């Protein structure tokens with residue numbers, strides 16, 4: 001690519017370019033939709049038996065299946081990025097930052113879809129693996145699309161995005177909801193004032209987030225956002241949860257993940273718990289008095305939880321749980337665990353699993369698990 005040409009593109013021109021070419025973005029999406037249809041038919045043919053998706057065939061072609069999931073994720077992400085930009089533009093809220101993000105996303109993701117999506121360091125999904133012919137991507141070579149890609153990957157676009165972020169200017173999320181915008185402002189302020197100045201120190205010292213910060217987070221409603229109102233929460237739902245998590249994580253990932261623990265446990269108890277469990281735990285989770293942790297992953301089981309091996313066996317009136325868990329966020333400093341374990345060893349996969357609510361004493365850095373039988 002000719003970088004001198006790239007550098008010559010001015011960001012103000014790019015916003016006008018984007019606004020004048022929104023139809024071209026839509027045309028690209030239409031082309032991608034037909035490419036996606038081609039890949040889907042190919043995959044269905046490879047993995048079907050007697051007119052239905054066959055598990056054994058899907059397992060055999062899991063690389064293609066996984067790759068198609070990535071391809072579709074990219075396609076839908078581009079579609080929603082364009083919708084996001086268009087709605088901002090309609091409200092006169094789009095700026096050069098948002099237009100830069102839109103064109104950069106199209107340029108980068110489209111190029112990856114055309115040439116190979118990197119699922120991991122060693123797994124690249126190329127179109128041919130998904131049965132996509134070269135001709136299907138011929139739209140990528142057309143002069144107007146090639147120009148869009150060139151502009152989107154230009155240094156001017158990247159510089160604009162990076163310097164905005166460095167100056168604390170973040171893209172408008174397009175929430176279009178006064179309450180959500182208020183929550184975002186509130187948590188932005190909290191993160192700037194209370195989290196960012198300390199986060200690096202906590203990280204370097206491997207410290208827990210101090211209790212007084214936790215208290216302030218509770219007061220701001222971090223733990224109660226997703227808990228229903230009739231159980232003492234704010235009942236604000238997933239989007240509010242995402243807004244809060246994103247703002248806190250901007251300052252420190254561990255701060256963002258604290259609130260999501262309450263959301264995971266709250267959801268499990270709300271959907272699967274007894275009325276007694278809901279009354280006992282949900283209000284305490286909402287106030288932050290009970291900190292929760294999600295205990296699912298094992299050393300040999302990550303995404304495929306159906307194959308986990310931790311066992312829970314009946315012992316008198318109790319269950320005794322034996323097994324190894326790993327990657328458990330806020331595992332030590334928590335009072336209640338949602339533990340996934342196998343209760344029926346005759347059943348394979350998800351069918352033999354149960355979710356347990358297990359209370360535990362809260363630990364700290366010096367003594368993470370002050371409980372017999374747990375280390």
Ligand SMILES: Cc1cc2nc3c(=O)[nH]c(=O)nc-3n(C[C@H](O)[C@H](O)[C@H](O)COP(=O)(O)OP(=O)(O)OC[C@H]3O[C@@H](n4cnc5c(N)ncnc54)[C@H](O)[C@@H]3O)c2cc1C
Nearest residue numbers: 062063066120294295296297301302303304326327328329
């Ligand atoms: C920061 C962090 C916090 C975490 N916190 C928690 C927590 O609080 N509680 C908890 O229980 N767990 C937690 N986890 C664990 C997390 O849920 C697992 O890492 C996740 O489920 C993925 O499992 P894995 O790492 O074993 O990877 P694997 O599932 O083994 O995946 C490895 C690779 O295989 C690919 N792959 C997976 N499935 C398929 C498939 N079907 N077909 C093709 N390819 C596939 C993946 O894309 C990946 O590239 C945390 C992880 C991280 C990184």
